[in-house]
Amino acid sequence: MKTTPLHSLRSLSRWTRFGSALASVAFALSTHAATVTVTIENLAPANGNYLTPVFVAFHDGSYDTFNPGGTASAGLEAIAEDGNTGPITAEFMATGAGSAYATVPGPNGPIAPGDKATLTFVLDGASEAERYFSFVSMVIPSNDAFIGNGNPLAFQIFDNAGNFLGLDRTVAGTMVWDAGTEVNDEVPANTAFFGQATPNTGVDQNGTIEFHAGFNLPGSGGILDSAMFAAADFLAPAYQVARITVVLADSDGDGVPDDLDACPDTAPGDIVNADGCSIAQICPCDADWRNHGHYVRCVVLCARSFLRAGLITRQQAHEIVVAAAKSDCGKRVWKGWKH
């Protein structure tokens, strides 16, 4: 996370030049660098399926994870059967299609229903090598079920001019794939995260990648007979597996992306200008004001500028100025009088 040293906050707070100082900061940051946050949220209900830590990659559009109807690569087999992202990561690196990739775990490793896995990347929007996005994650427990995009051009994150497009996609249960590498017997000893002790255990399917036909019916001794996964039938009506988002990072949640935010750590809920700065940050109470009047003048000018920008109402501007005038900010406190 970026930090702003106190002295720069103070220089921003000088009413004589806060406007030009903020303008120059915003100008300096207007490049193609983009700090983006990838989030994978498990949308399954309680006692639904988990997801393994997700392999995510940004690339030039040439990285093809799989083709429906085709056979799985060894890397796809390892993630679909065991949640192992090592081999698919090596395959991705060998393609030379991009250099921004990661395995994104949930808060406790596997991503439980309701949990989110999230990771931030610093990308170059102007680079063709970071224009498209792909992901793969195993649906667990299962023999070889997974989610992911087989079309490398499906998720374009930056347009050809380098402008951020982002991504917000829901994966329905009907979009779960079967890797075709292992028979869906759901026998615990063969089924990862359901009793299987060693990787790549199970009966070879020698099949192709197809939409998954669903778990075995309740009563067959399979996954749905386990109380923990009683609601994991991802082909149930309206079942959703995941939501995948790629957004510009906004660490302080003020609506201004990190790369354009001149004031990190804005207090939650504070109104900010286009540079991500609140009035309390532009005119901080504890700055080294010459006197109370200088502090109040900073707030007056700032409130006026927020009002002009339509960020606050006339009534709010009035209340902000009154509160500043009533405050002790900028006053020299006499500490030697009492006791």
Ligand SMILES: [Ca+2]
């Ligand atoms: Ca299978």
Ligand SMILES: [Ca+2]
């Ligand atoms: Ca296998």
Ligand SMILES: [Ca+2]
């Ligand atoms: Ca922000």
Ligand SMILES: [Ca+2]
């Ligand atoms: Ca901010």
